[in-house]
Amino acid sequence: MITVAVMHSVLNATGDTFTSPRYVSGNPLIVRAGGLIVETEAYAERDEASHTFRGRTARNGVMFGPGGGLYVYFTYGMHYCLNITVGAEGRGEAILIRAIEPTAGIAAMWQRRYGEPLPDAPPHKRLVGLTNGPAKLTQALGVDLSFNGRMLGEAHRDLTTQLYQPDKLPNTSDIVQTTRVGISRAVDAPWRWYVKDSSWVSKR
DNA sequence: TGAGCGATCATCT
């Protein structure tokens, strides 16, 4: 239930100071970027696929914190992934944000992802590629290890969630529940959810 | 269009 609630939220991030010659004339801007969460995975404490399965370590300590914390980890030598803790303090539970549908700060996300200004007529395929994966969205939002251990809504380089048009929430029938991606253990646990009709879902 | 694979390093065994 918590996972589905997270999926009904908009994720916003105030990334690093960002300068683009196209949008800024001489002065750097703080850019707020974000999007509707359209794909998530849940990881529980006694879950073989979870970082918390073997107990608390220096790396996964944030996952044992109170709900609403940000657990960011570095993987494959080059990627960051973002989780939001959801369990009570002492329980290693979190939700991996796997994809968002951009709603704000698209120019900033484009610059971060592709290293170039947003073109006048951006190809749909590249718009989707901005944030249709856990490491893609962290790159687009400017999320790195400096966010690890912070709480949602914390000031300065913060990350927040808010309900997206509460009167227009998608029906639960529009949400698909299925197995998680890219794991080698507990592969049958149906702990991934995504918005059925969103182009930004990483894998169907 | 999909399979295969290299990149690259923190973390854990």
Added chain:
DNA sequence: GATGATCGCTCAG
């Protein structure tokens, strides 16, 4: 020393 909650490029079909 091995592995990984990934991504993007290349190549074959």
